[in-house]
Amino acid sequence: MRTISALWLRNIRGFVRDRVKLVTSLVIPFFFLYVFSSIFxxxxxxxxxxxxxxxxIVATVFQTSLNIATSTIDDTVSGFMKEILVxxxxxxxxxxxxxxxxxxxSxxxxxxxxxxxxFTGLRFTNWETIIYVLFALMMVGLVFSGLGLFLASKVKSASTFQVVQQAVVLPFTFLSGAYIPIDFLPKVLKFVSYFNPMTYTxxxxxxxxxxxxxxxxxxxxxxxxVFDLNGFIITPWMSGGIIAIFGALFLYLATNSFVRADFNKISRNPLASK
Structure with a gap:
């Protein structure tokens, strides 16, 4: 338990101290709000x-939860993670x-x-909604942090992960309906979006x-x-169940891959991993 709490506290402190990254992560979402608001x-x-x-909000939580991979790789390169693992x-x-x-x-x-x-006019009619929103945010963060850790245990360099991260973040977010309604997508991409866990999230x-x-x-x-898949209706609550299934899968993949990973091969220089 001390290991879990120590790593949790260390990463939280790093998040609080990195004020530039914090401010940037708050500015960019409202830039998207300004750009895409007319589409809806x-x-x-x-x-x-x-x-x-x-x-x-849900896209930001998703992207932030993936950043665990960056911090894990940085900790490995600096030697901190290797000291913990031994x-x-x-x-x-x-x-x-x-x-x-x-x-x-996240x-x-x-x-x-x-x-x-x-401050933009968002209002809740029921106070219970705040509790449900917080619970949903925590669930989304936990689900996709598993995916982030799985990616961290698979890449061999920090530079490689940046490419992998963009390859995951861009299709997952823009094919989920978060920024652009799914009905606006071409038929092929609309079909692909139904296999995207972020769509149901x-x-x-x-x-x-x-x-x-x-x-x-x-x-x-x-x-x-709600999604109509050839007559089969996926309700929002069924979407919640789908998220839970993906969460269990990501948790299994992350822990299994992390336990087996050889972090001695991870480096900042992509040439060093060859």
């Missing part, structure tokens, strides 16, 4: 700003500490954007944050919160 203006969406803001503590506890810290940091960033969002979180769970199924379908 239609008869079905009552508040396009809040609708897009929900997608931006200690008597189990690698499973180290992996759990890394993922919990990533989930905490959730905190989501909360900060949410707080700023209240966005629909699930957006339903909770906008308090649309009580709407008829037809209205939810028009809003892109």
């Amino acid at each position: 203006k239609n008869d079905q969406v009552e508040d396009p700003i809040a609708f897009l803001l929900a997608g931006i 200690s008597p503590t189990s690698r499973f506890k180290v992996a759990l500490g890394q993922m919990l810290s990533a989930a905490t940091i 959730t905190a960033q989501g909360i900060l954007i949410l707080i700023i969002g209240f 966005t629909a699930f979180f957006r339903t909770i944050m906008l308090e649309k769970g009580g709407l008829p199924q037809e209205d939810l379908l028009k809003l892109g919160l």
